[in-house]
Amino acid sequence: MDIPSHDLERAVGQFALLPGIGRKTAMRLVLHLLKWERKDVDAFADSLHELAANVRYCKTCHNICDGEECQICVSAKRDHATICVVESVQDVMAIEATQQYNGVYHVLGGIISPMDGIGPQDLEIESLVARVKAGGVAEIILALSPTMEGDTTSFYIFRKIADHTEVAITTLARGVAQNDQLHYTDELTLGRSILDRKPFKS
Amino acid sequence: MDIPSHDLERAVGQFALLPGIGRKTAMRLVLHLLKWERKDVDAFADSLHELAANVRYCKTCHNICDGEECQICVSAKRDHATICVVESVQDVMAIEATQQYNGVYHVLGGIISPMDGIGPQDLEIESLVARVKAGGVAEIILALSPTMEGDTTSFYIFRKIADHTEVAITTLARGVAQNDQLHYTDELTLGRSILDRKPFKS
Numbered sequence: 111m112d113i114p115s116h117d118l119e120r121a122v123g124q125f126a127l128l129p130g131i132g133r134k135t136a137m138r139l140v141l142h143l144l145k146w147e148r149k150d151v152d153a154f155a156d157s158l159h160e161l162a163a164n165v166r167y168c169k170t171c172h173n174i175c176d177g178e179e180c181q182i183c184v185s186a187k188r189d190h191a192t193i194c195v196v197e198s199v200q201d202v203m204a205i206e207a208t209q210q211y212n213g214v215y216h217v218l219g220g221i222i223s224p225m226d227g228i229g230p231q232d233l234e235i236e237s238l239v240a241r242v243k244a245g246g247v248a249e250i251i252l253a254l255s256p257t258m259e260g261d262t263t264s265f266y267i268f269r270k271i272a273d274h275t276e277v278a279i280t281t282l283a284r285g286v287a288q289n290d291q292l293h294y295t296d297e298l299t300l301g302r303s304i305l306d307r308k309p310f311k312s
Numbered sequence: 313m314d315i316p317s318h319d320l321e322r323a324v325g326q327f328a329l330l331p332g333i334g335r336k337t338a339m340r341l342v343l344h345l346l347k348w349e350r351k352d353v354d355a356f357a358d359s360l361h362e363l364a365a366n367v368r369y370c371k372t373c374h375n376i377c378d379g380e381e382c383q384i385c386v387s388a389k390r391d392h393a394t395i396c397v398v399e400s401v402q403d404v405m406a407i408e409a410t411q412q413y414n415g416v417y418h419v420l421g422g423i424i425s426p427m428d429g430i431g432p433q434d435l436e437i438e439s440l441v442a443r444v445k446a447g448g449v450a451e452i453i454l455a456l457s458p459t460m461e462g463d464t465t466s467f468y469i470f471r472k473i474a475d476h477t478e479v480a481i482t483t484l485a486r487g488v489a490q491n492d493q494l495h496y497t498d499e500l501t502l503g504r505s506i507l508d509r510k511p512f513k514s
Contacts, residue, residue, distance in 0.1 A: 158360075161346070200340075
């Protein structure tokens with residue numbers, strides 16, 4: 111596709127660097143931006159400049175935040191003895207959205223994945239072990255994705271902190287999802303949910 | 313979704329203004345940007361500033377360009393007596409990509425669509441009529457989408473320039489698409505392609 115303007119070409123190229131956005135979509139987005147007022151496009155661009163300049167990661171849990179520590183880590187209302195270990199900032203937001211958790215977090219920044227060349231040393235695992243060693247931790251919840259990579263990462267972390275017998279190590283419940291049709295649930299999940307059956311509560 | 317950083321929140325909000333991008337996708341894109349080097353994010357933002365500041369529209373055909381007139385309109389190699397009327401800049405690029413057209417263009421900047429409140433006065437139709445009146449035009453190709461809005465717009469333009477009997481008014485051939493399965497072609501298209509059948513050339 112021959113692009114008739116150098117600046118257009120450049121902006122399209124930048125958008126096309128984003129994941130899931132090809133050159134055709136990038137062109138559609140940029141041509142949409144051209145319909146905006148100039149000040150609105152500038153506001154868009156400024157928001158990216160400020161993002162790059164200002165966003166920091168919490169020194170304790172590695173969640174995204176504006177200052178030194180995130181609002182969850184500095185909150186006196188949270189249970190600092192319970193640490194929920196997650197892969198990414200999105201997972202923190204997803205769990206926070208449930209309003210069912212009152213502990214703190216530890217964001218690994220990824221998951222062990224030899225295929226993508228990501229090993230334990232690329233993740234915030236040592237800093238998690240340091241938090242456990244520092245004491246005051248009663249429970250570590252391993253809340254990683256129920257995939258092979260997630261399970262591998264959970265197992266790796268488990269071995270690193272298993273010596274600390276004072277710390278309970280738990281993981282998310284697995285089973286049939288709320289509102290799922292039973293006959294569409296995959297065999298592995300359904301089989302495990304029968305083995306892990308629980309007393310019925312009315 | 314509770315977003316833990318003001319700058320993150322703002323960038324996500326900006327991305328979510330783009331068509332086809334919801335807040336979850338916006339969050340994914342912005343978190344991806346955060347993995348980039350700061351200079352690369354700044355380059356992204358700068359490309360948008362420069363886009364807003366520099367991109368102009370050709371004074372003749374209203375295609376996007378860097379200067380006063382686009383490269384197609386200033387080219388001596390193009391046939392300036394043939395004007396292809398299209399809806400958008402993307403259509404110019406699509407037709408240029410075929411390498412089958414050597415005339416010039418006229419970009420309407422949209423299509424007549426009462427549902428979206430777009431009337432003839434919102435489009436570059438008067439300037440097209442002015443180009444025809446100025447003389448030197450042998451053919452106008454109405455290359456709008458084969459939809460009700462496209463046909464309405466074509467008919468409106470046809471009535472505006474039909475007085476100029478020296479100008480041939482043509483439109484794109486319609487029929488079965490190259491490599492389409494015949495039995496999947498819709499009835500309207502297939503019916504019309506039988507009525508408009510052409511002598512077979514071996």
